[in-house]
Amino acid sequence: MREFAGKGNFIVTIDGPAGVGKSTLAKRLAKHLGIAYLDTGAMYRSLALHAGAGVADLSDAEMREMFTAYSYALKKEDDQYALYFNGKKIGEEIRTEKAGRLASVVAKIPEVRKALQKFQREIGEETALVAEGRDMGTVVFPYAPVKFFLDARPEVRAKRRYDELTGKGQQEKYEDILQNIIARDEQDRNRAADPLAPHENAIIVDTSELDIEGVFQELVRHCQIVAAGDK
Ligand SMILES: Nc1ncnc2c1ncn2[C@@H]1O[C@H](COP(=O)(O)OP(=O)(O)O)[C@@H](O)[C@H]1O
Ligand SMILES: Nc1ccn([C@H]2C[C@H](O)[C@@H](COP(=O)(O)OP(=O)(O)O)O2)c(=O)n1
Numbered sequence: 001m002r003e004f005a006g007k008g009n010f011i012v013t014i015d016g017p018a019g020v021g022k023s024t025l026a027k028r029l030a031k032h033l034g035i036a037y038l039d040t041g042a043m044y045r046s047l048a049l050h051a052g053a054g055v056a057d058l059s060d061a062e063m064r065e066m067f068t069a070y071s072y073a074l075k076k077e078d079d080q081y082a083l084y085f086n087g088k089k090i091g092e093e094i095r096t097e098k099a100g101r102l103a104s105v106v107a108k109i110p111e112v113r114k115a116l117q118k119f120q121r122e123i124g125e126e127t128a129l130v131a132e133g134r135d136m137g138t139v140v141f142p143y144a145p146v147k148f149f150l151d152a153r154p155e156v157r158a159k160r161r162y163d164e165l166t167g168k169g170q171q172e173k174y175e176d177i178l179q180n181i182i183a184r185d186e187q188d189r190n191r192a193a194d195p196l197a198p199h200e201n202a203i204i205v206d207t208s209e210l211d212i213e214g215v216f217q218e219l220v221r222h223c224q225i226v227a228a229g230d231k
Contacts, residue, residue, distance in 0.1 A: 008124075008125060009129070010145070011131060012035075012131070012147075013202075014029075014148045014219075015133060015147075015150070015202070016134075016150035017151065017154075018100060018157060018161070019157035019158065019160050019181055020150045020152050022133070025132075026130045029216065029220070030130040033130065035129055036123075036130070037129060038083070039083060040136065042083050043085070044107045049099055050085065050086075053105060055112070063109065063115075064111060071085075072084065072119045073087075097165070097176075107134070107188070107193075108192075113193050113194055117135075120140045121141075124141055146222065147201060147203065148202060153208045154178060154182055
């Protein structure tokens with residue numbers, strides 16, 4: 001893939017609601033393209049678990065002060081990309097429904113968003129990447145030449161998350177996961193700060209009736225169209 005002119009590195013963005021398949025497809029597409037992969041949800045989850053829900057009660061000045069002590073780093077380890085928060089590798093501890101709920105609360109705070117978006121842009125200035133989250137195409141990398149918005153019916157996303165969590169031995173009821181997903185969709189889509197929505201030029205892919213391979217082939221097809229258009 002060509003180096004993207006304009007702002008520097010080649011960036012692909014993948015946004016979408018909870019459980020749609022962003023991380024799975026972003027990792028696979030990044031490997032296929034030979035570029036880095038950035039899971040921005042992991043940044044909100046790790047911060048939320050570290051700072052706790054009380055962070056919502058801090059003043060903007062206290063929030064800014066708190067962030068001066070935080071750091072994130074993206075490191076390539078073998079053929080995987082690992083995200084570090086304050087020098088510690090972010091692991092499976094963030095992959096719970098509780099962490100997702102807490103992250104969605106913390107993600108409503110403009111000061112938090114500004115601080116994490118600054119880290120995200122710095123990583124994008126260091127390396128070409130596939131960046132996934134809620135506001136990658138709309139706010140963080142609006143100049144990205146390829147912007148995807150994955151979507152699927154809430155029931156489909158809840159079943160995917162249910163299968164994922166039970167596969168990891170986490171006992172969550174399907175109904176609870178569905179209610180969590182609906183509540184998080186509402187919170188992420190209706191917040192004042194950087195609400196979840198597709199960029200006007202985003203390629204919207206409804207994955208409700210597609211398996212992982214089917215979504216992957218659709219993303220690759222669109223990347224090839226963009227690449228061909230650049231020749
Ligand atoms: N199109 C799909 N069909 C079936 N399962 C999928 C699909 N996309 C993702 N999954 C599975 O759904 C679960 C959630 O995917 P994930 O990538 O974590 O979603 P997100 O990052 O959007 O929350 C994972 O177990 C993943 O393997
Ligand atoms: N770029 C981002 C990434 C995540 N968030 C918030 C909103 C999400 O509900 C939480 C958790 O995001 P994450 O992508 O890890 O959650 P899912 O994997 O989609 O369930 O963080 C955000 O506001 N902006």
